[in-house]
Amino acid sequence: MDPLYNPFSPGAGSRPPELAGRENIVNDARIALARTIRGNNSQSQILLGLRGTGKTVLLNEIESIAENEGYITSFVEAPENRSLAEILYPQMRQILRKLSVLENARVAANVALSGLRNFASVFKIAVGDVEISAEPTPGSADSGDLEFDLTQMFELIGKAAKSANRGWALLIDEVQYLKDEELAAIIVSVHRVNQRNLPVIVVAAGLPQIAKLSGDAKSYSERLFDFPGVGALDRTAAIEAIRNPLIKEDIEIDDDALDLIIEMTAGYPFFIQEWGHNIWNSADSSPITLEDAQKASEKALARLDSGFFRVRMDRLTNAEIDYVNAMALLGTGPYKTTDVASQLGKDQSSLGPRRASIISKGMIYSPNYGDVDFTVPLFDDFLRRRLQQ
Structure with a gap:
């Protein structure tokens, strides 16, 4: 079949053609976003799962929902070799620059930009060629204590966003790479904006150990965050993830071919995309057969062994x-x-x-x-x- 029309997308974080089996997670995020921007407290989320389960895909989906709800969004990936302050600074600056041009938020945004300048200074963040125009305000986000200063920045951004009837959604991928004190700073910051009913929400994703690490960092984290598990798809969802994209292209697949794909992929979304991609390219015509699935399995394993693994x-x-x-x-x-x-x-x-x-x-x-x-x-x-x- 023509690879030009292959619907499957086995890329890192690429949205699959069928986002099957994740309806509850997406709906819970939609409700939390809608409540938070309206001033009603709701839990932030940390998605927990192994690699290849589609956590990044879900973060991207939730970001789109947040934008539709009126949030300004920031998406960061926690790095292994840079500080949280360093990766959040340009995101916070961008948010405040966007808010500063809105009439209702201008004053609050400029106050926050002043705090952000202090934040950049105390954490020795290089700001490049473009300087922040706001003058520093002594005592604002300048203690050098990340937990205290980041909390102040969240509060200042939340006030500016609220003035504009907007919200700020911060999405953090690979959150397991944050240092203990950085994770604690995020948790305390979320706690503070919740207490002030400010329209700020954090949605993060990471490996399963993050739930325990969050509890170790701050004992009240389980009250601030929901920890939905993102695992392998059940059989019904896995079938939908394979069959529905094919149906949209007027292609059928035999049940025994489906069974083989589900067995080989164990229901993990990334691997379903890999097998789907290869089965499309292996098949000559509809319906896709068990023999096509067997050929696709050989190609998929070879690709994974030489690349992903x-x-x-x-x-x-x-x-x-x-x-x-x-x-x-x-x-x-x-x-x-x-x-x-x-x-x-x-x-x-x-x-x-x-x-x-x-x-x-x-x-x-x-x-x-x-x-x-x-x-x-x-x-x-x-x-x-x-x-x-």
Whole structure:
């Protein structure tokens, strides 16, 4: 079939043609956004899930909803090697510049821009060639304490947005890369704007350990945030994600071909897109058959092994590769850290730094005390295929 009309999109964060199985998450976000901009308290959200589950897609979808509700939005990805202050500064500046041209918000926005200038100064943020025109105001976001100063900035932006009958929606991807004190600063800032009924909402996404880390950072985080899980699609949603885009192109697919795709992808949205993309390109005509699905599986696995999986493997040292190989040889996770140590013939305590390093690289996480598992679905299968070569 003509690849020009292939409806599937296996890219990072690319919106699939059918956003199946996520209706509850999207609807909850829509309600929270609508309530917050109207001055009614609602929980911010942190989407939790493994890689390939479509968290970034959902953040993009929620951003679009926020814009339709009257929010000015900021989308950032928490980096591994830059500070939160550094990545938020240009976003906050952009928000305030947009608000400063609105008559009702001009005064409040200029007050906030003054605070932002202090914020940039105390956190030594390079502002490039363009200077903020507002004069600094002593005592405004200039303590050098991120938790205090970021809270002040959220409050100042919230007041400016409220003056314009607008809202600010901050969307943060890969939130697990925030340092503990940065995550705490976000939580305290959300707490303060909630107390003041200001139209500011945070929607973040990250790996499953973030719920625990949020609780460790601030004990009241579970009251401020909803933590919806973003996992594999159930069978009904997976079928919709595969079949509906094909129907729109007047293409049918046999049930046994569908069954094979669902089995191979385990219902994970990224892999469904990968298999869908390859099955379209493998098939000559409608209906798509089991033989087409088998050919597509070979191509999909080859692409994933040389790209998606291999890129992640290349981030690990040889010792770290030994550790994840030992996990994979134990079968399907989660894995007891004691079992991994036994597999390696090592003392568990000696493996702590190695395990911590792999966790910091976002390759594994601890779903429960004493357990580890992969953050990338089907990565254990990849490792076992690699070991058999």
